[in-house]
Amino acid sequence: MARPLLPCLLLPALVGPLGAAPASEREAASGEDDQAASQGEFDERIDVIGLAPLDHVGESPDGVPWTVHRVAPKALDLSAVSGVGALLEAQLPGVSLAPAQGSALQSDVLYRGFGASPLLGANQGLSIYEDGVRVNEIFGDVVAWDLVPTFAAEQLELLPGANPMFGLNTLGGALALNTRSGFDSERLDLTLEAGSFGRRAGEFGAGGPFGADDEYGWFVGGRSFEEDGWRDFSPSSLRQALVKLSHRGERERIDFAVGVADNDLIGNGVTPVELLEIDRAEVFTHPDQTWNELFFPRLRIGRMIGPELELEAQIYLRANDVATYNADAFEGDDDDDDHDHDDDHDHDDDDDHDDDHDEFDAVNNQSRTEQEGLGASIQISGLTESGRWLAGASWDGGRADFAFETELASLTDTRTTIGSGMLLPGSEVGLRADTGHAGLWALRHWTTAGDRLTWTLQARYNDSRIELNDRLGTALDGDHGFSRLVPSAGFVWEARAAGRSSLLLFGNVSQSARVPTPVELTCADPDDPCRLPNAFVADPPLDQVVTTSAELGLRGGGRSLRWSAALFHSDSRDDIIFVSSGAGTSAGYFTNVDATRRQGLELWVRGSYGRLNWDASYTLLDATFQDRLTLSSPPHPLAEDGEIDVEPGDFLPGVPRRQFRAGADLTLGGRVVLGARLLGDSTRYLRGDEANLLEPVGSAWRGDLWSRIELTPSLDLDLEVSNVTDREYATFGALGEPDEVLGDGYEDPRFLSPAEPRAFRASLRLRL
Numbered sequence: 001m002a003r004p005l006l007p008c009l010l011l012p013a014l015v016g017p018l019g020a021a022p023a024s025e026r027e028a029a030s031g032e033d034d035q036a037a038s039q040g041e042f043d044e045r046i047d048v049i050g051l052a053p054l055d056h057v058g059e060s061p062d063g064v065p066w067t068v069h070r071v072a073p074k075a076l077d078l079s080a081v082s083g084v085g086a087l088l089e090a091q092l093p094g095v096s097l098a099p100a101q102g103s104a105l106q107s108d109v110l111y112r113g114f115g116a117s118p119l120l121g122a123n124q125g126l127s128i129y130e131d132g133v134r135v136n137e138i139f140g141d142v143v144a145w146d147l148v149p150t151f152a153a154e155q156l157e158l159l160p161g162a163n164p165m166f167g168l169n170t171l172g173g174a175l176a177l178n179t180r181s182g183f184d185s186e187r188l189d190l191t192l193e194a195g196s197f198g199r200r201a202g203e204f205g206a207g208g209p210f211g212a213d214d215e216y217g218w219f220v221g222g223r224s225f226e227e228d229g230w231r232d233f234s235p236s237s238l239r240q241a242l243v244k245l246s247h248r249g250e251r252e253r254i255d256f257a258v259g260v261a262d263n264d265l266i267g268n269g270v271t272p273v274e275l276l277e278i279d280r281a282e283v284f285t286h287p288d289q290t291w292n293e294l295f296f297p298r299l300r301i302g303r304m305i306g307p308e309l310e311l312e313a314q315i316y317l318r319a320n321d322v323a324t325y326n327a328d329a330f331e332g333d334d335d336d337d338d339h340d341h342d343d344d345h346d347h348d349d350d351d352d353h354d355d356d357h358d359e360f361d362a363v364n365n366q367s368r369t370e371q372e373g374l375g376a377s378i379q380i381s382g383l384t385e386s387g388r389w390l391a392g393a394s395w396d397g398g399r400a401d402f403a404f405e406t407e408l409a410s411l412t413d414t415r416t417t418i419g420s421g422m423l424l425p426g427s428e429v430g431l432r433a434d435t436g437h438a439g440l441w442a443l444r445h446w447t448t449a450g451d452r453l454t455w456t457l458q459a460r461y462n463d464s465r466i467e468l469n470d471r472l473g474t475a476l477d478g479d480h481g482f483s484r485l486v487p488s489a490g491f492v493w494e495a496r497a498a499g500r501s502s503l504l505l506f507g508n509v510s511q512s513a514r515v516p517t518p519v520e521l522t523c524a525d526p527d528d529p530c531r532l533p534n535a536f537v538a539d540p541p542l543d544q545v546v547t548t549s550a551e552l553g554l555r556g557g558g559r560s561l562r563w564s565a566a567l568f569h570s571d572s573r574d575d576i577i578f579v580s581s582g583a584g585t586s587a588g589y590f591t592n593v594d595a596t597r598r599q600g601l602e603l604w605v606r607g608s609y610g611r612l613n614w615d616a617s618y619t620l621l622d623a624t625f626q627d628r629l630t631l632s633s634p635p636h637p638l639a640e641d642g643e644i645d646v647e648p649g650d651f652l653p654g655v656p657r658r659q660f661r662a663g664a665d666l667t668l669g670g671r672v673v674l675g676a677r678l679l680g681d682s683t684r685y686l687r688g689d690e691a692n693l694l695e696p697v698g699s700a701w702r703g704d705l706w707s708r709i710e711l712t713p714s715l716d717l718d719l720e721v722s723n724v725t726d727r728e729y730a731t732f733g734a735l736g737e738p739d740e741v742l743g744d745g746y747e748d749p750r751f752l753s754p755a756e757p758r759a760f761r762a763s764l765r766l767r768l
Contacts, residue, residue, distance in 0.1 A: 048060060048061075049061050049064045049068055049070075049157065049159075050157065050176060051064070051165060051390075051443060051445065051456070051458075052165040052166070052379065052390060052392070052441065052443060053129050053132040053133075053134070053165070053166060053167075053176065053377070054132050054300075054312045054314060054377060054379045054392065055379075055381070055390065056253075056302065056312070057310070057381065057388075059388075059445065062492065062494075062502065062504060063445070063447075063454045063456075063492055064456075064492070064506075065454070065456050065490025065491055065492050065506045065507060065508040066159065066160050066161055066163075066490065066506065066508050066551055067160050067551065067553060067555075067564055067566045067568075067602060068555075068564070069092050069093065069157065069158040069159075069160065070155070070156065070157045070158075071087065071088070071091045071092065071153075071156040071157075072091070075087065075090075075091045076150070076153050076154075076156065083104060083105055083145065083146070083150065084109075084145050084148045084150045084156075084177075085097050085104060085105075085107045085109050085145050086104060087150060087156075088109060088158070088175075089109075089679065090661070090663075090677060090679060090704075092111075092158055093602055093603075093604045093617035093618075093619055093659070093661060094111055094112050094160075094602055094617075094619040094621070094659060095109065095110065095111050095158075096109075096110045096655075096656055096659060096681055097109060097110070097731060098110055098115070098654045098655075098684075098731065098732045099267070099731055099732055099753050100117075100119060100269065100270065100654075100687075100732055100734070100753065101118070101119070101267030101268075101269055101288065101753075102231065102234070102267050102268050102269050102270060102271070102283070102753045102754075103229075103234070103236065103265060103266070103267030103268075104756070105145065105146050105236055105238070105265055105267070106118050106119075106145065106146070106265055106267045106290070107145070108122065108654070109126070109143075109145065110654070110655060111126060111158065111160070111172055111173050112160065112172050112173065112568060112570070112598050112600070112602075112619075112621060113172065113570075113598035113621055113623030113652060113655050114126055114171050114172025114173065114570075114598065115172075116128055116136075116143040116145075116175070117142060117143065118142050118143060118144050118145060118146075118290075119142065120139070120140045120142055120519055121140065121519050121520070121523075121578055121590075122140075122142070123575070123576060123577060123578075124136060124140075124141040124142065124143070124169050124514065124517075125169065125171040125172045125514070125547075125572075126143075126169060126170070126171070126172055126173055126174065126175060127166050127167060127168065127169040127170040127173075127174045127175070128143050128148070128174075128175050128177075129166065129174060129175065129176045129177065130148065130149070130177050130179070130259075130296075131177075131178055131179055131255070131257060131298060131300065132300060132314055132377075133298055133314070133316045133318070133375065134166075134167060134168075134169075134375075134396060135147070135148075135318070136168075136169055137320055137322075137371055137373075138371045138372075138373050138398045138399070138400045138433070138435055139369050139371055139400035139402060139433055139517070139518055139519065140517045140518070140519045141168075141169055141514070141517050144292050144294075144320070144322075146238055146261070146263045146265060146292060147240070147259075147261050147263070147292060147294050147296075147320070148177065149177075149179060149221070149223070149240055149242050149259060150177075150223075151203040151204075151205065151221050151222065151223040151240065151242075152179040152180050152205060152219070152221040152242045152244075153177055153178070153179060153180070154178050154179060154180040154181070154184055155176075155177070155178040156175070156176070156177050156178075157175070157176045158173055158174075158175050158176075159173055159174045159175075159176065160172070160173045160551065160568065161173060161508060161510050161549040161551055161568070161570070162486070162488075162510045162511050162512035162547045162548065162549040162570065163458075163488065163510055163512060164441070164458050164459060164460035164486040164487065164488050164510060164511060164512050165441055165443060165458050165460060165488075166512075167394070167396075167437070167439055167460065167462065167512075168437060168462060168464070168512075168513065168514050168515060169512075169514045170512045171512055171513075171514060171545065171547040171570070171572060172547075172549075172570065172598065179219075179242060179244060179257065180205065180207065180219050180221070180244070181207070181217050181219055181244055181246040181255060182207040182208050182209055182210075182216070182217020182218040182219045182244070182245075182246055183209055183217045183246060183248060185205060185206070185207030185208065185217075185219045186207065186208045186209065187206070187207075187208075187767055187768060188204075188205075188206040188766070188767070188768040189203070189204060189205045189206070189765065189766070189767055190202075190203075190204045190765070190766040191203040191204070191763050191764070191765045191766075192763060192764050193761060193762070193763035194761070194762060194763075195720075195759060195760055195761030195762065196230070196758075196759040196760050196761070197227060197228050197229055197230040197759065198226070198227055198228030198229075198235075199225075199226070199227045199228075199761065200225075200226045200227070201223070201224060201225040201226070201227075201763075202223070202224050203221070203222070203223045203224075204221060204222055205219065205220070205221035205222075206219070206220055206221070207219030207220065207221075207244075215247060215248055215249055216245070216246065216247050216248075217245070217246040217247075217248070218244070218245055218246070219242070219243070219244040219246075220241070220242070220243050220244075221241070221242050222239075222240060222241040222242070223238060223239070223240045223241075224238070224239055224240075225237060225238040225239075226238075229266070230281060230756055230757060230759070231268060231281045231282075231283055231754075232268075232281050232282060232283050232286075233266070233268060233283055233286045233287060233414075233416070234266050234267070234268055234283065234286075235266060236263075236264065236265045236266050236267075237263065237264045238261070238263045238264075238265075239261060239262045239263065240259070240260070240261045240263075241259070241260050241261075242257060242258070242259045242260075243257065243258050244256070244257040244258075245257075251303060251304040252301070252302065252303040252304070253301070253302040253303075254299075254300070254301050254302075255299070255300045256297075256298070256299045256300075257297070257298055258295075258296065258297045258298075259294065259295075259296040259297075260294060260295055260296070261292060261293065261294040262292075262293050262294075263290075263291070263292045263293075264289070264290075264291055265289070265290045265291075265292070266286075266287050266288065266289050266290075267288055267290070268283035268284070268285075268286045268287060268288050269283070269284065269288055269751075269753070270284070270732065270733065270734050270736070270751035270752055270753050271283055271284050271751060271752065271753075271754070272284060272736070272738035272742065272746055272748065272750070272751055273748050273750040273751070273752050274738065274742075274746050274747075274748050275738070275742065275746070276752060276754055280728060280754045280757070283415070284415060284738075284741065284751070285327050285328055285329055285362070285411070285415045285416070285417070285741065286327055286414075286415060286416050287325065287326075287327060287416065288324075288325075288326045288327070289324065289325045289326070290322065290323070290324050291321075291322065291323040291324075292320065292321075292322055293320070293321045293322075294318075294319070294320050295317075295318075295319040295320075296316070296317070296318050296319070296320075297316065297317055298314065298315065298316035298317070299314065299315050299316070300312070300313070300314040301313050301314070305380075308382055308383035308384075309380070309381075309382045309383075310380070310381050310382075311378070311379070311380050312378070312379045312380075312381070312392075313376070313377065313378045313379075314376065314377050314378075315375070315376040316373075316374070316375055316376075317372070317373070317374055318371075318372075318373040318374075318375075318398075319371065319372050319373075320371045320373075321368070321369070321370050321371070322367075322368070322369040322371070323366075323367065323368045323369075324365070324366065324367045324368075325364065325365070325366050326364070326365040326366075327362060327363075327364055327365075327409070327416055327417040328362065328363055328364075328365060329361065329362055329411065329740055329741045330360060330361060330362050330363040330408075330409075331361075331740060360408040360409060360410055360420065361410060361411050361741075362408075362409040362410055362411040362417040363406045363407060363408060363409055363417075363424060364406070364407040364409050364417055364419050365404070365405075365406050366404070366405055366406075366407065367402065367403065367404040367405075368402075368403050368404075369400060369401070369402045369403075370400065370401045371398060371399070371400045371401075372398050372399050372400075373396065373397070373398035374396075374397060374398055375394065375395060375396035375397065375398075376394065376395055377392060377393065377394035377395075378392055378393055378394075379391070379392030379393075380392065384446075386446045386447060386448075387444070387445050387446030387447055388444075388445045388446070389442075389443065389444045389445070390442070390443050391440075391441065391442040391443070392440075392441050392442075393438075393439065393440050393441075394437075394438070394439045394441075395436065395437070395438050395439075396436075396437045396439075397434070397435055397436035397437065398434075398435055399432065399433070399434050399435075400432070400433045400435075400518065401430075401431075401432050401471075402429065402430070402431045402432075402433070402518075403429065403430050403431075403471075404427070404428065404429040404430075405423055405427055405428045405429075406423060406424040406427035407419045407420065407421070407422065407423055407424070408420045408422045408423070408424055411741065415741060428472060429472070429476075430470065430471030430472040431468060431469070431470060431471060431476050431518070431522065432468070432469040432471055433466065433467070433468055433469075433518035434466070434467040434469075435464070435465070435466050435467075435518070436464065436465045437462065437463070437464045437465075437515075438462070438463045438464075439460055439461065439462050439463075440460065440461045441458070441459065441460040441461075442458070442459055442460075443456070443457065443458045443459075444456070444457045445457075449493075451494075452493065452494040453491065453492070453493050453494070454491065454492040454493075455489075455490070455491050456488075456489070456490045456491070456492075456508075457487075457488070457489055458487065458488040458489075458510070459485065459486070459487045459488070460485070460486050461483070461484070461485045461486075462482075462483060462484055462485075462486070462513065462515075463481075463482075463483040464481065464482045464483070464515045465479075465480070465481050466478075466479075466480045466481075466482075466515070466516075466518060466521065467479050467480075468480075468518055468521065468522060476522055478521060478522070478541070480516070480521055480541050482513075482515040482516075482544045484513050484544065484546065486510075486511040486512050486513055486546075487510070487511060488508065488509065488510035488511065489508070489509055489510075490506070490507060490508030490509070490510070491506065491507055491508075492504055492505070492506045493505045493506075496556075502556045502557065502558070503554065503556040504554065504555050504556060505553075505554055506551075506552075506553055506554075506555065507550075507551065507552045507553070508549075508550070508551045509548070509549070509550045510548070510549050510550075511546065511547065511548045511549070512546075512547055512549075513544050513545060513546045513547070514544060514545045515544045515545075516541070516542040516543075516544065516576060516590075519590075520542055520576055520590040521541060521542060523589055523590050524541075524542050524589055524590045524591060542574075542576060542590060542591075542592055543574040543592050544574065545572055545573070545574050545575050545576055545592075546572070546573045546574065547570055547571065547572040547573075548570070548571050548573075549568065549569065549570040550568070550569045550570075551566055551567065551568045551569075552566065552567050553565055553566030553567065553602075554566075560607055560608050560609065561605070561606075561607040562605070562606055562607070563603075563604065563605040563606075564602075564603070564604050564605075565601075565602070565603050566601070566602045566603075567599075567600075567601055568598075568599060568600060568601075568602065569597075569598075569599040570597065570598045570599065571595060571596075571597050571626070572595065572596045572597070572598075573594070573595055574592040574593070574594070575592065575593050575595070575596040576590055576591070576592055576593075577590070577591065577593055578590050593625065593627045593629060594626065594627035595625075595626035595627055596623070596624065596625055596626055596627075596652065597622070597623070597624050597626050598621065598622070598623045598624075599621075599622050600619060600620045600621035600622055601618075601619070601620045602617070602618075602619050602620075603617060603618045603619075604616070604617035604618075605617075611666055611667040611668070612664065612665075612666050612667075613664065613665050613666075614662075614663065614664040614665075615661075615662065615663050615664075616660075616661065616662040616663075617659075617660070617661045617662075618658075618659070618660050618661075619658065619659040619660075620657065620658055621655065621656070621657055621658070621659070622651070622657065623651060623652040623655040623657075624648070624649050624650060624651055624652065625646050625647075625648060625649070625650050625651075625652065625690065626648050626649075627646075627648060628645070628646065628647060628648065629645070629646040629690070630643050630644070630645055630646070631643065631644055631646055631690055631691075633688045633689070633690075633735060634737075635688060635735040635736050635737050635749040636688060636689060636693070636694075636735055636749070637694075637749060638693045638694070644689070644690065644691040644693065645691060646690045646691050647691070650690060650691055650692045651685055651692055652685075652690070653684065653685040653686055653687040653688070653689060653690055653733075654684055654685070654687055654732060654733075655684055656681035656682045656683070656684045656700075657682050657683070657684075658680075658681070658682035659680065659681050659682070660678070660679075660680040661677075661678070661679055661680075662677070662678045663675065663676065663677040663678070664676055670710075671709065671710040672707065672708070672709050672710070673707060673708040674705075674706075674707050675705070675706045675707065675708075676703065676704065676705050676706075677703070677704045677706075678701070678702075678703050678704075679700075679701070679702050679703075679704075680699065680700065680701040680702075681699065681700040681701075681731075682699050683696040683697060683698060683699050684696055684697050684732075684733070685697070685733075686733035686734055686735055686750060687732075687733065687734040687735070688734055688735030688736075689735060694750075696733075697730050697731075697732065697733040697752065698729060698730065699729070700729045700730070700731055700755065701727060701729070702722070702723050702727065702729075702755070703723070703724045703725055704720065704721065704722045704723070704724060705720070705721045705724050706718065706719065706720040706721075707719045707720075714766060714767050714768055715764065715765070715766050715767075716764070716765045716767075717762070717763075717764055717765075718761075718762065718763045718764075718765060719760075719761070719762050720760070720761045720762075721758065721759070721760055721761075722756070722758070722759045722761075723755065723756060723757060723758045723759065724758060725758075726757055726758040727755075728754070728755075728757070729754075729755050730752035730753055730754055730755065731753050731754075731755050732752070732753035733750060733751065733752045733753070734751045735749045735750065735751065736749060736751045737749065738751070
């Protein structure tokens, strides 16, 4: 049954003048934070929180009507080459990873039950921004975490809730990363790292101002990463670089940046539990390989056009080519029906292979997606005596060319494949998707009641068009349109302010939406399932997902202690899920479900005492279905005729109900810092067990130790031991049919993604 946590959150009528906190108040707040940082109470320095992607002015965290999350600069410093997923999981409350691919570089990142995934077809509920540009990719809104340049991160913020200002996919929140410029990088940083499982990595960053009055700045940075992987047959490599030129004049600011990447990732997915009992490094079938190539230039300009009036504009190009190669088990008889929907395509060799393709027990699935995105946005903002306002418009569009084919193959003793050179009849797909998303937005932020009450009103209008063109026939052709106005209203009330100790009550009600992706629109017919993401059909259109969020909380603190407590509640209407027809065939379809709900409690506290800094957080989350569903799950041992019945209140798979994070670091003698971190997630249900009938994946607890030793004023040595107790646990689970590959002795349908064992890493960091 439904368990509403916030049945009603009513805001009073919003009356009074519109605007934001005066500039003098923002400067005062920023100055207090600078003073606190200089006195050593906190290593983290908080200036302002951006209220929109182009908002570089921002607001004081005290005036923002939602929970404030920011990764501390110190944590960005220590993250080295670990990747953005691991960084977010360790540093931010409510964030967990679901590595369905079995690779830390390709994990689903979950926050409050919403996800951002690199997997095509995953339910995308978070929007990701880099320097004000939304980087959810054109084809599927996927997030390629390996392309996010953490090596150049100057600021990383997570804005919770269905925030309309950040556009499509902001159902559970928006992650905003801003990169360094020459004005905040007046140094050379070089990091070299080595560690367990053949890890070899390095990062560099250099920059500074130049010109007669230091009005120009430059920054260049890069990352190189190679790892054999702790699991069998799982090496990966990354190459990234960023170049940025900037100008800061008396009335204008200009930033031009170019990011590039060339990555080769292998994540061999989940493994049958009985195989893991033999060796936790085992993989099922392999390889599952992804190549990402990126070219990402963008230009951003800001200029004061009058007293307290600023105009900002941005234009970008994002070219991302993705190639995949996946070796998989195959049963010809079971899959024949999966490809009947491709009869409209012409295949001259169909008759030649219809009789002999059943003799193969494996396939090699190969795809290539060429994506070219182009967008522009413009925003004007002003400051009045009572507050601040801004309004803007954007257009984001592009083209994705998707090609796919399946080669018949045979499995070897190590469960890799040997290709035959023959294609599976009906497996070829050629699809072009043209997308265009237009947006208009406005915001008003102002104070009343003697500057103790701050109001924020936001609204955005989205209009999206998606055109699908079949490159091999006409079966996949389609033209879809979606539009919606999404609003938001919030407040912050200063309940107590005495010296540097404060108590703030905040609340927010907001709405956001996401439109079906080309992948979902071409695979939505229950009578004609497809092999995700291998083949598509021309199906009925899906409805867009609309999420309404509410948050109510308290936050406060003083010089040496800060804390926050918040209740949150999100209802998603017409949520889109993939209904699987079995892990062995990957067949299924996308469908709208009436409602899903995410609600819970989020607590965090951090403080300092002398040379000791510490923090802790706890999240309680109910992520549930709110609709009666009958889902196909043939591998489920309790399924009836291959189906399970989902009831309102059943938990969404893959999402932990409880999370705990805690950490501390102690400075010894001014040259040595010792740190420890504890991360814990409760049990989570397996994908394929949406009815919650089976024992869930066990709880996941991990302890890490680290230290930083100052060898010289410009050279540091960092040491880290992750999973220090070498605990064996799993972080993700799904149902499958292992006997199809391993034989009749393997009957347990549970497939798990095992966590990395104890690992040692050491790095040298040079600063000049």
